[in-house]
Amino acid sequence: MKILRNTLPISDLYNQMKSGELTINRSYQRSQGLWPNNSRSYFIDTVLNEFPFPKVVLRQTVDLKTKKAKREIIDGQQRLTTIRDFINNKFKLTSVSKKYNGKFFDDLEPESQSTLLTYEVSIDNIITATTEEILEIFRRINSYTLPLNTSEKRHATFQGEFKWFISDLTEIMTPFFESYDVLSLKDISRMMDADLITECCQLKFEGVQNRSAKKLENIYKEYDPQFPHEEEIKNVILTSFNFIKDNFAQVFEECKVPSYMFYSLMGALIFNKYSFPHDDDQFDDLQTSNNFCGDVNQTNETLIRIFTESNEKNENGTAPEFVKASIATTHSQKNRLIRIKYILRIIQA
Structure with a gap:
């Protein structure tokens, strides 16, 4: 198993999800739609204000038929799908985002759109890993979390x-x-x-x-x-x-x-x-x-x-x-x- 650590702009991740190059493996990921609108808005506000958020973990494989690389989201599904849905104007920001309340992506000023699209996301890209290793990584990511009070x-x-x-x-x-x-x-x-x-x-x-x-x-x-x-x-x-x-x-x-x-x-x-x-x-x-x-x-x-x-x-x-x-x-x-x-x-x- 090999791990490459780098960053990718949101625009690249968005286009990879749009093209199908980056997907969600539902065998170990939770279902979509867990974040309500206020939480989604707060996360987008975090990005627009250029605050950091936890890294995203991906698994990279090669499709031998097409000779193309494919990536699966190991950790970060809610973050990336929220970004994708906002860029696709599927929800507008709520009042938890004081500066951008009521705005869809298309309503943002060009400078703010650029801020979101060029935001660099920290990535751990896992290469040549078995399914068992991926599941173990996923279990370990969740086991490190301190129990909530x-x-x-x-x-x-x-x-x-x-x-x-x-x-x-x-x-x-x-x-x-x-x-x-x-x-x-x-x-x-x-x-x-x-x-x-x-x-x-x-x-x-x-x-x-x-x-x-x-x-x-x-x-x-x-x-x-x-x-x-x-x-x-x-x-x-x-x-x-x-x-x-x-x-x-x-x-x-x-x-x-x-x-x-x-x-x-x-x-x-x-x-x-x-x-x-x-x-x-x-x-x-x-x-x-x-x-x-x-x-x-x-x-x-x-x-x-x-x-x-x-x-x-x-x-x-x-x-x-x-x-x-x-x-x-x-x-x-x-x-x-x-x-x-x-x-x-x-x-x-």
């Missing part, structure tokens, strides 16, 4: 309005998470940023809940076909997030703010400005102020003090109840409520 499974399963809404928010908020170590790069790579943002949205849907993969999945499921509250929730999340960025940067610079504490801070701000669901009796003893915060400078000082005590697990400091709720079972509903109410009293002072 619940966040990744959810992101892969649902392809509707809410999933792409969260995807848009991660583009805006995740650089902040990474910059201030709210989440580690490893956490972000496993889509924990999407989980954190979804839980912040959940505050407006259901109030404070314990962390539950099932409850988050239900939100994705409910708003997969349509998400009529998109603009309202986007406004709530982004205005609260921007308030944190613009007013509490000192807190994040001077002390560690882990994801569960970011959630608590967002919860307090969202409740104070926008309230939670009307049937939520979790905050009967507290009222909203219709604004985010009273004295920002004083709030910064107090947050730094209690977050520091929490990080040091200092139960003998100024906020023992808050610290206890930050040491263990940080994602339980009880401890989340304790932290959010404590921060709420601080920002209302």
Whole structure:
């Protein structure tokens, strides 16, 4: 078995598929049509913006009758058929492609068409391999994949309005998470940023809940076909997030703010400005102020003090109840409520 590694422009791959020189061997490939339109659009958007995508693996043989080389797709069927179908104007891009929303291939400017057609795809071209070796390659390609966690499974399963809404928010908020170590790069790579943002949205849907993969999945499921509250929730999340960025940067610079504490801070701000669901009796003893915060400078000082005590697990400091709720079972509903109410009293002072 011999492997040649090179690149080919999309135009060459397209023409090879069109002529039949490049085909799909259905004895080991999955059936076509597995990607919904949003996923296909996101992939084409990836190409148009010249981001990389994983290499394609081909098998090359020679037809002794015609004396011509033939190639089979070993890995990359969905990618290549999506490219072919888009060039053939079989689907238009959806709103997940912000710049090219609603466009077929023929609707693109000539420069964008050229960008797609000249995009160089990384290729592993396998020569003189037996069928058994090809099947073993295919099995090994799939066995290397790290098992999906619940966040990744959810992101892969649902392809509707809410999933792409969260995807848009991660583009805006995740650089902040990474910059201030709210989440580690490893956490972000496993889509924990999407989980954190979804839980912040959940505050407006259901109030404070314990962390539950099932409850988050239900939100994705409910708003997969349509998400009529998109603009309202986007406004709530982004205005609260921007308030944190613009007013509490000192807190994040001077002390560690882990994801569960970011959630608590967002919860307090969202409740104070926008309230939670009307049937939520979790905050009967507290009222909203219709604004985010009273004295920002004083709030910064107090947050730094209690977050520091929490990080040091200092139960003998100024906020023992808050610290206890930050040491263990940080994602339980009880401890989340304790932290959010404590921060709420601080920002209302």
